[in-house]
Amino acid sequence: MKPGAFEYRKATTVKDAVAWLHSDLNSKILAGGQSLVPVMNFRLAHPSLLVDINEIAALHQITFNADTVTLGALVRHQEMAESTEVRDRLPLLAVTARHIGHWAIRNRGTLGGSLAHADPASEWPAVMVALEAQIQVEGPDGARTIPASEFYLGYYTTELAADEIVTAVTISRTRHRLGFAEVARRPGDFALAGSIVEDFGDGQGSVTWFGVAGKPERVVLALPEEESARARSFQSALGKLSQLDDDRHRQQLAVTVAERAFQHSRLTGHEYLTFEGGQV
Amino acid sequence: MATKTPIRLTINHESYDVEVEPRWLLSDVIRHQLGLIGTHVGCEQGVCGACTILVDGKPERSCLVFAVQAEGADITTVEGLSTDPQHLTALQESFRDHHALQCGYCTSGMLLTATALLKKEPHPTEDAIREALSGNVCRCTGYQFIVDAILAVANGSKEVQE
Ligand SMILES: Cc1cc2nc3c(=O)[nH]c(=O)nc-3n(C[C@H](O)[C@H](O)[C@H](O)COP(=O)(O)OP(=O)(O)OC[C@H]3O[C@@H](n4cnc5c(N)ncnc54)[C@H](O)[C@@H]3O)c2cc1C
Ligand code: FES
Numbered sequence: 001m002k003p004g005a006f007e008y009r010k011a012t013t014v015k016d017a018v019a020w021l022h023s024d025l026n027s028k029i030l031a032g033g034q035s036l037v038p039v040m041n042f043r044l045a046h047p048s049l050l051v052d053i054n055e056i057a058a059l060h061q062i063t064f065n066a067d068t069v070t071l072g073a074l075v076r077h078q079e080m081a082e083s084t085e086v087r088d089r090l091p092l093l094a095v096t097a098r099h100i101g102h103w104a105i106r107n108r109g110t111l112g113g114s115l116a117h118a119d120p121a122s123e124w125p126a127v128m129v130a131l132e133a134q135i136q137v138e139g140p141d142g143a144r145t146i147p148a149s150e151f152y153l154g155y156y157t158t159e160l161a162a163d164e165i166v167t168a169v170t171i172s173r174t175r176h177r178l179g180f181a182e183v184a185r186r187p188g189d190f191a192l193a194g195s196i197v198e199d200f201g202d203g204q205g206s207v208t209w210f211g212v213a214g215k216p217e218r219v220v221l222a223l224p225e226e227e228s229a230r231a232r233s234f235q236s237a238l239g240k241l242s243q244l245d246d247d248r249h250r251q252q253l254a255v256t257v258a259e260r261a262f263q264h265s266r267l268t269g270h271e272y273l274t275f276e277g278g279q280v
Numbered sequence: 281m282a283t284k285t286p287i288r289l290t291i292n293h294e295s296y297d298v299e300v301e302p303r304w305l306l307s308d309v310i311r312h313q314l315g316l317i318g319t320h321v322g323c324e325q326g327v328c329g330a331c332t333i334l335v336d337g338k339p340e341r342s343c344l345v346f347a348v349q350a351e352g353a354d355i356t357t358v359e360g361l362s363t364d365p366q367h368l369t370a371l372q373e374s375f376r377d378h379h380a381l382q383c384g385y386c387t388s389g390m391l392l393t394a395t396a397l398l399k400k401e402p403h404p405t406e407d408a409i410r411e412a413l414s415g416n417v418c419r420c421t422g423y424q425f426i427v428d429a430i431l432a433v434a435n436g437s438k439e440v441q442e
């Protein structure tokens with residue numbers, strides 16, 4: 001099918017984009033279009049105004065500081081996978097990006113679009129919750145920062161108001177080992193279940209799943225050395241999720257991907273989040 | 281009737297001035313307004329890859345972008361791979377030699393994706409080829425001959441033309 005008619009405007013500043021969104025309650029931001037255009041093609045969405053933000057230069061930046069990195073909302077998935085700086089200093093993000101859709105989708109789809117779309121099976125929301133990132137948004141009343149853990153409310157639902165836009169995400173330095181794993185039917189498909197595991201190094205850690213609940217939640221848990229004890233720990237962490245899917249197969253898969261993510265965190269090399277000079 | 285906007289598209293190094301409604305997909309404008317019907321449309325939801333084109337050298341879905349957004353971009357469609365109708369690119373020849381197509385519906389998307397891959401990575405492994413093609417669905421060949429065709433170019437001395 002084809003999209004319904006809409007008015008199209010290209011914003012070059014966040015201020016303009018916000019003002020236009022505010023002027024029409026049935027407006028939508030157009031970022032990579034890799035989620036919005038399919039739903040418009042099927043007439044599941046019929047916005048009256050599309051505000052194209054692709055030409056807002058400030059939203060394309062990746063900025064490394066001493067203890068933080070700030071990723072602009074328009075950083076494309078493929079940029080995250082290929083950027084040498086991201087690969088060297090935030091390898092978890094590069095590994096994650098390679099699991100999102102296909103090459104052609106990654107060339108256009110954006111970080112901010114994925115965070116705002118809040119598909120429970122998508123990678124970025126879970127990664128940002130796992131890393132306790134701060135999501136920066138801007139609206140008619142100015143800018144505010146929302147912890148990723150408070151940004152997600154449930155299936156495709158976020159804290160974002162209709163006239164607010166995600167501008168960037170900030171991640172703080174961590175020296176914990178991190179691992180990522182997901183299971184999908186075919187490469188490029190949305191995950192059936194996926195997980196990020198963080199190892200604090202003292203027998204404790206955290207697990208964050210995607211695809212197994214309505215929203216990503218970071219659960220702190222024990223990470224015993226013994227594998228069956230670890231499986232029980234993942235199992236009880238799963239029970240703490242507020243919007244757990246009731247599919248038993250998916251729940252079993254969740255324990256399996258958590259274990260794989262844990263194993264991934266143990267790999268020698270650099271599959272953890274570090275910054276220049278950072279020692280793990 | 282929505283109002284139309286005049287835009288200029290650059291496709292296969294040629295400029296096209298067209299008037300489009302904002303809601304028109306780039307895939308439809310390429311096919312219906314410009315008559316470049318080598319770009320195929322399968323699913324209109326980004327899954328099948330039949331509509332894949334190169335935007336500034338990178339594969340993208342033409343069904344998931346509006347034509348108004350494509351102004352200023354350097355677009356390549358399958359018609360632009362070889363400028364001379366008497367001459368195929370090494371990759372196109374290799375597709376013919378390896379029987380890498382049957383109905384041909386997926387072929388333009390396959391050729392464009394593989395052309396971009398070989399430009400970025402002239403000697404990809406079979407795994408890298410399969411990964412790059414994972415977003416292009418073929419219902420006929422079972423993929424093996426497509427992979428063979430690309431591997432032959434990757435391993436051979438033939439230059440890949442754009
Ligand atoms: C075949 C296929 C496979 C895919 N597989 C995966 C996958 O495995 N994992 C995955 O995570 N995703 C997958 N995707 C989705 C893809 O990652 C999208 O890029 C992403 O979900 C949305 O980003 P976008 O930039 O394309 O956003 P758009 O489609 O432009 O927008 C999506 C929504 O977010 C809003 N929005 C966009 N940017 C902002 C912003 N800065 N502030 C506020 N609101 C905003 C829009 O208004 C819209 O409602 C797939 C898509 C396709 C077509
Ligand atoms: S028609 Fe565009 S991906 Fe299928």
Ligand code: FES
Nearest residue numbers: 382384418419420
């Ligand atoms: S040759 Fe028929 S779909 Fe690929």
